[in-house]
Amino acid sequence: MEQSKINSAFQVKEKAKYTKWKVRGDKCLSVLALFLLAPIFFLIAALIKISNWKAPMLFKQVRVGKNGQPFVMYKFRTMRPDAEAELEKYLKQNEIEGAMFKMKKDPRVTKIGRLLRKTSLDELPQIWNVLKGDMSLIGPRPPLPREVAVYSTYDKQRLLVTPGCTGLWQVSGRNALSFEEMVELDLHYIRHLSWQLDFKIFLKTFVVLLIPKGVY
Known part of the structure; x- marks a missing residue:
């Protein structure tokens, strides 16, 4: 029993150390990424503006973060400006079970938007969310408030850690x-938090970017 308590205390201490250094690492890497990727940011922003001069370059959406705290997440705009207002029309055509909404051929997505989604380049502005501390580079994807509203108590365990730009699900x-x-993949990640798992996901992310699967 005493040995079990020692092991448990050690695990708590190690996870606290891991979390502390992960936050610091996220800050440093996000600053470096924003600096190195600045030319790509400008190029994508220009392409979006050329396709529709009056539409905004960025898409801002409220997401749910760690411990259920809401925050504004940023992405490059991949849909028509009125996409959110039109969502109700397409809810019955959802192609994924559960609390999420996905359509392979969503008519609201623009031509440049399809390319950005295919390459996951639309996700780049989330690096700013990482710098702000809303997100981590690696962790569960941040859900929408309407998704969390129908979560079970079991599902809500996804919200125990800071959400990430990439993760085990991706x-x-x-x-x-x-x-x-x-949900099961996210909970597996939460139960086995470690630098080794993060590094494995980080490397796999590059493979997914080169050979995208399940992206739409």
Whole structure:
């Protein structure tokens, strides 16, 4: 029993150290990424503006973060400006079970938007969210408030850690997986938090970017 308590205390201490250094690492890497990727940011912004001069370059959306705290997440705009208002019309055509909404051929997505989604370049502005501390580079994807509203107590365990730009779900099949499979992958990640797992996901992310699967 005493040995079990010692092991448990050690694990708590190690996870606290891991979390502390992960936050610091996220800050440093996000600053470096924003500096190195600045030319790509400008190029994508210009392409979006050329396709529709009056539409905004960025898409801002409220997401749910660690411990249920809401925050504004940034992405490059991939849909028509009125996409959110039109969502109700397409809810019955949802192609994924559970609390998420996905359509392979969503008519609201623009031509440049399809390219950005295919390459995941639309996600780049989330690096700013990482710098702000809303997100981590690696962790569960941040859900929408309407999704969390129908979460079970079990599903809400996804919110125990800071959400990430990439994670176990993204490198394991993404939209090809069911909502239940996504939850299980996220909970596996939370139970096994470690630098080794983060590094493995980080490397797999580059493979997914080169050979995208389940992205739409």
